[in-house]
Amino acid sequence: xxxxxxxxxxxxxxxxxxxxxxxxxxxxxxxxxxxxxxxxxxxxxxxxxxxxxxxxxxxxxxxxxxxxxxxxxxxxxxxxxxxxxxxxxxxxxxxxxxxxxxxxxxxxxxxxxxxxxxxxxxxxxxxxxxxxxxxxxxxxxxxxxxxxxxxxxxxxxxxxxxxxxxxxxxxxxxxxxxxxxxxxxxxxxxxxxxxxxxxxxxxxxxxxxxxxxxxxxxxxxxxxxxxxxxxxxxxxxxxxxxxxxxxxxxxxxxxxxxxxxxxxxxxxxxxxxxxxxxxxxxxxxxxxxxxxxxxxxxxxxxxxxxxxxxxxxxxxxxxxxxxxxxxxxxxxxxxxxxxxxxxxxxxxxxxxxxxxxxxxxxxxxxxxxxxxxxxxxxxxxxxxxxxxxxxxxxxxxxxxxxxxxxxxxxxxxxxxxxxxxxxxxxxxxxxxxxxxxxxxxxxxxxxxxxxxxxxxxxxxxxxxxxxxxxxxxxxxxxxxxxxxxxxxxxxxxxxxxxxxxxxxxxxxxxxxxxxxxxxxxxxxxxxxxxxxxxxxxxxxxxxxxxxxxxxxxxxxxxxxxxxxxx
Numbered sequence: 257x258x259x260x261x262x263x264x265x266x267x268x269x270x271x272x273x274x275x276x277x278x279x280x281x282x283x284x285x286x287x288x289x290x291x292x293x294x295x296x297x298x299x300x301x302x303x304x305x306x307x308x309x310x311x312x313x314x315x316x317x318x319x320x321x322x323x324x325x326x327x328x329x330x331x332x333x334x335x336x337x338x339x340x341x342x343x344x345x346x347x348x349x350x351x352x353x354x355x356x357x358x359x360x361x362x363x364x365x366x367x368x369x370x371x372x373x374x375x376x377x378x379x380x381x382x383x384x385x386x387x388x389x390x391x392x393x394x395x396x397x398x399x400x401x402x403x404x405x406x407x408x409x410x411x412x413x414x415x416x417x418x419x420x421x422x423x424x425x426x427x428x429x430x431x432x433x434x435x436x437x438x439x440x441x442x443x444x445x446x447x448x449x450x451x452x453x454x455x456x457x458x459x460x461x462x463x464x465x466x467x468x469x470x471x472x473x474x475x476x477x478x479x480x481x482x483x484x485x486x487x488x489x490x491x492x493x494x495x496x497x498x499x500x501x502x503x504x505x506x507x508x509x510x511x512x513x514x515x516x517x518x519x520x521x522x523x524x525x526x527x528x529x530x531x532x533x534x535x536x537x538x539x540x541x542x543x544x545x546x547x548x549x550x551x552x553x554x555x556x557x558x559x560x561x562x563x564x565x566x567x568x569x570x571x572x573x574x575x576x577x578x579x580x581x582x583x584x585x586x587x588x589x590x591x592x593x594x595x596x597x598x599x600x601x602x603x604x605x606x607x608x609x610x611x612x613x614x615x616x617x618x619x620x621x622x623x624x625x626x627x628x629x630x631x632x633x634x635x636x637x638x639x640x641x642x643x644x645x646x647x648x649x650x651x652x653x654x655x656x657x658x659x660x661x662x663x664x665x666x667x668x669x670x671x672x673x674x675x676x677x678x679x680x681x682x683x684x685x686x687x688x689x690x691x692x693x694x695x696x697x698x699x700x701x702x703x704x705x706x707x708x709x710x711x712x713x714x715x716x717x718x719x720x721x722x723x724x725x726x727x728x729x730x731x732x733x734x735x736x737x738x739x740x741x742x743x744x745x746x747x748x749x750x751x752x753x754x755x756x757x758x759x760x761x762x763x764x765x766x767x768x769x770x771x772x773x774x775x776x777x778x779x780x781x782x783x784x785x786x787x788x789x790x791x792x793x794x795x796x797x798x799x800x801x802x803x804x805x806x807x808x809x810x811x812x813x814x815x816x817x818x819x820x821x822x
Contacts, residue, residue, distance in 0.1 A: 258285060261785050264292065266792060267367070267800050273761065275773070275791055276612075279782045284791070287770075287777040289761045290612065291621035294591070298605040301751040306332045306743050307476045307717065309751065313739065314470050316753065319801055321469040322355040322461070323732035324739070324753070330550075331739040332476045332717070334574055335726025339548040341712040344478035346702035347491075349544050349554075350499070351465050351473075352730065353695035357506050358457035359733040359799075360635075360688035361514060364681065365450035366422075368796035371789060372521050373443040374433040375423045378411055381441035390442045393516035393664075396509075398449055399442075407445040427789045432781075435524055443521070446513050453509040460502035463495055478714035483706055493703075500699050507692035510685070518685035519657060522678040523664035532677030532794040534776030535630045536563030538637035539759070541571055541579065541738070543731040544694055546701075550574030554694055555731060556650075558641040559626065563675055568644035580727060583738065583754060585622040588766035592622070597766060600740035600752040601725055623762040623771060624754050632772040633735025633759040634798060636674055636683035643671060649690055657686045677776070680797040684733075719746035732756055734799050760798050773798065 257280075264274035272293035278286040297316050301309055310328035314321040326348060333340065340348075383404035390399035414420060427433070435443075458468055464481065466472030473481040484490040522529070542557035550573055557571035557579075571579045586597040593606040612618045624631070631637075642650030654671065661682065662668045673679055722745070729738040735756035742750040762771040770778075773795060780790050 259785055261788055261791075263788055263791060266795055273795075273800055275777075275795060277777055277788070277791060279785050282782055284777045284780045284782060287774045288614065288618055289621070289763060289771060289773040290619040291761060292619075294607050294620045296605070296607070298751050298753065301748050304748050305746070306335075306719070306741060306748055309739075309741070309748060310474055310476070313753065316755075317801060319359065319469070320732060320734065322351055322465070322471050323730055323737055325471055325474045326352055327728045327730045327732075327737050327739040327753075329474050329476050330574065330728025330730065331726050331741045332728070332743070333726070334728055335724040335741055335743055336717050336719070338477060338715060338717055340545075340550075341478055341710075341715060342548060342705055343483060343702060343710060344713050344715075345545045345548065346698050346705065347464065347479045347481055347713070348474070349698040350695060350702065351461065351471060352732075353544070353691045353698065354457055354461045354464070354499075354503060355468070356691045356733050357503070357510065357688060357695070358454050358461065360684050360691075361450050361454045361457065361506075361510070363684065363733070363799045364514065364518065365447045366454075367799070368681070368793075369443060369447055370423065370426045371793045371796055372433070372525065373435060373447075374428055374430075374440050375411060375420075375426070375444055376415060376428040377433070377435070377437050378408060378441035378444050379415065379437075381408060381437035383408055383441070386438040386441045386445075389438050389520075393520060393660075394512040396512040396516075398445065398513075404441055404445055407448065408441055410448075411441075411444060427787045430787055430789050431783045432789050432793075435521070439520060439524060443517060446517055449509070449513065453506050456502045457506045460499045460506070463499050463502075464491070475714065477717045478712075481713065483711045483713060485706070496699065496703060500696065503692065503695050503699070507689075507696070510688045510692050515657065515685045515689055516660070518681050519660045520664055522682050523661050525678055526665045526667070528678050528793070529669070529673045529676045531780050531790075532680070532776045532797060533563075533675040534774075534778070535632045535770075535772040536675055537561045537626070537629050537631045538640050539626055539631040539633050539736050540638040540641040541729040541731050541736045542573075544698065554649075554697070555638065555690075556642050556645050556647050557638075557731065557736075558645065559631070560637075560640055560644060561629065565640065565644035565671070568641060570645060574729070579729065579738075582627045583624065584628075585624050585752075585754065585758075586765040587622055589617050589619065589763040590622050591617050591620050595766070597625070600727070600738075600754055601742055601750065603750070603752050605752070619763045621758050621762045623765040624759050625765060625769075628767075630762075630765070630769050630771050630775070631736075631759055633756045634680065634683070635687040635733075635735070636680045637735060638731055639683045639686060640671070640674065649693065653686045653690050657682055677794045677797045684799065719743065721745055723749070734801060735759060757798075757801055761800060773800075
């Protein structure tokens with residue numbers, strides 16, 4: 257007989273994502289993904305000046321602030337047919353790539369590593385053997401016996417105190433935790449180092465964008481980061497070289513620590529390479545713009561259907577009708593008024609809450625579809641789309657990672673293993689390495705362009721009478737993000753955000769097609785229904801972030817997290 261489990265919330269970053277699953281015979285047979293909070297940003301924006309939208313949409317999330325700012329200004333610019341100066345494009349590219357470095361490091365070490373790493377088991381590790389393992393993966397200076405011995409002593413002090421701090425609320429000793437003690441100690445040591453390197457990325461982002469979260473230097477038409485090499489208060493070479501130095505330091509950590517750690521986890525948990533594929537239709541959008549019109553990019557976009565790389569179809573520009581015409585959203589199972597499937601330009605956002613209905617409405621998230629199909633978005637989608645198109649940087653980076661996985665696992669693996677729970681982690685680490693390389697490339701493009709005497713950063717918009725429609729997309733850390741705007745007489749008539757976590761976490765549609773979260777859980781093993789670690793592993797591999805600006809806080813210390821078995 258199937259038993260029902262509910263995990264609410266399931267995310268470490270913030271709350272308001274609930275997962276329900278039926279477990280039958282030690283495997284998950286059915287799942288529901290439910291967003292438990294309504295933000296209403298789309299309603300707040302109606303009637304406002306389109307130039308202000310990017311400031312509001314950043315507040316959708318306290319983590320992904322830059323991504324909504326970028327998609328928003330691009331949407332308005334698309335509606336107006338506005339070209340953007342090269343300097344502004346390069347600065348925006350630096351902002352998005354540096355944000356990505358911070359985001360990807362935080363995702364693995366802070367938000368999902370403890371799904372795979374048993375901190376308490378690290379106390380059984382031999383620091384010398386740990387150093388040998390770590391040094392076999394990279395030449396990182398921190399992979400020393402002295403370092404691992406000090407970390408082991410620190411972990412022992414934490415465990416002996418009975419107050420685990422950041423290592424609380426995890427399933428230590430769970431039968432699905434199978435890393436050897438030395439691998440656990442290595443990962444814990446790198447977890448502590450990651451806290452410093454994500455800070456370096458955050459500092460670089462703040463230098464170039466004013467602050468983070470909620471950056472300050474975007475504007476419809478370009479950026480507000482004035483360039484004057486002789487002025488200490490503007491973007492000058494001293495600040496730019498500071499940014500470059502920080503990015504280079506973060507790049508070293510990604511290539512010598514983050515990527516090898518992910519490869520080791522994927523190889524040592526190779527039995528998990530058969531779980532978590534779910535929806536194998538993939539959507540990615542092109543990004544890292546190289547021209548003023550949004551027709552040339554350093555990262556490709558496109559679609560793949562049914563996991564077949566031969567089906568890849570590119571998305572080539574900011575005005576590509578293939579993308580614009582094929583995105584719709586369904587509210588058949590979402591808490592909104594009606595039962596429609598519409599294009600974002602034609603949508604409304606009218607909340608209508610009911611209770612949780614297994615076969616009815618059960619979430620605040622809509623169900624995006626592309627050509628009527630559910631699509632998985634995220635680093636895995638971007639890498640597969642790029643790999644299928646023969647994109648040089650993607651092919652090189654993916655092949656290098658797969659060769660390293662093969663070496664550690666002792667068996668040759670190809671791109672097919674990426675259709676899995678660990679595959680999403682590998683893809684994210686590979687993308688972080690690629691984005692570090694591209695950040696430094698676009699830093700150089702900016703410096704070279706300024707060196708030629710071009711200081712332009714802004715093209716002022718004008719708003720004609722009548723109606724204009726536009727969309728802006730961005731390949732955010734969690735995947736394809738798009739904002740859609742309808743402007744009438746210079747004011748926002750309609751605004752819709754189709755975000756990565758909606759693509760992945762959305763519910764079934766009117767045809768009963770499950771979204772990626774729901775589909776990825778079906779068939780997963782479950783060792784102990786009261787400790788649903790396997791559910792966390794797969795959902796966290798998508799890097800879920802439903803609306804991070806609102807956090808769960810109880811100053812009186814009441815229980816806020818429950819796992820219940822029905």
